[in-house]
Amino acid sequence: MLMQRSATLLLMSILPWCIATSALAAEPAQRLQRATGLWKVTPTTSPFSWEICVDQERDRLIDDDLWSDFEQECTIASQGRDGDSYVFQSSCPGAKLAGHFKGDLAKAYTLSSDTTMELNGKTEVQHLELEGVFQGACPAGLAPGAKKMRGGMVMKTLYTHR
Template sequence: MRPVHVAAALAALVAPAFAAGFDLPPRTPGQWEMKVQVDTAAMPPQIIRMCLDAETDKLLNAKFAGTAQRLCSRQEQKTDGDAIVLESDCAVGDLKTFSRSVITGDFASAYVMRTDVQMEGSNAPDGVKRTTPAGPSSQQTTIEAKRVGECAAGFKPGDVDFGMGRITNLRDMPDPNIN
């Protein structure tokens, strides 16, 4: 998987999962499709399919909850009309991120999550920092998620299809909270 594809795939999984410190409603069990568009990625939107039940929806959040709590000094949630607004200040090494996500729709059938991230610093090794231009200082990611019905034939709860035959199960993904 190319690095840009990895970023888009992780954005689709982690964006709702970083909300682990937040109080978001559970998604309705079934087959979900997520169209992920990253503005700094020179690629068409990526489509990711997931088969979720109540247990695996919670598992997805739990896998990243400790990471969010460990990396983020601030996580705030508020409601603005029908939208849920999430704001976080996080850091990995000397890379600091300030994000604001606005979620519209519902977790029963469809929602859109637009995330704006401002970045400062770099997580690259010193030698790389000196020889490469700085990356983007901001990034916008849009995730359009919709429930498309019951899980597809051959899919079991927790299966994630990243496209082009790359299917993994959430239970088999490494736990980012284990050092």
């Protein structure tokens, strides 16, 4: 009886850790979630930066700033983590998307991607690199999920269906 109780206690203490570890290992790229607050996102190859008011529970970094509808349209073929770096390969409609994230989702990050597609019989690769920096609390009037583009135009919340 004592041995059975010890085995049960051991299993009860190990099982939650195993479940949490497997859930973390299976966490897909689209679940990269920034800290709640205002983030400034700047593409390194474009002058068009924006600010986004993030609600961490509903944030989807890849979906919101890289490939709209990524979760619904794309399938992750491979992914891996190494410290504060994360890489993934995915298949999307008419394209392959490879991404690399590095940084801290509470302070600053760099997200780069290569989208490979066939265009007019040729293979084209579009490279994009974004730098995100946490700015603090969201300003009054900017709803969670809303983007304020450089120049002042505000795009409505991206979180409508989340």
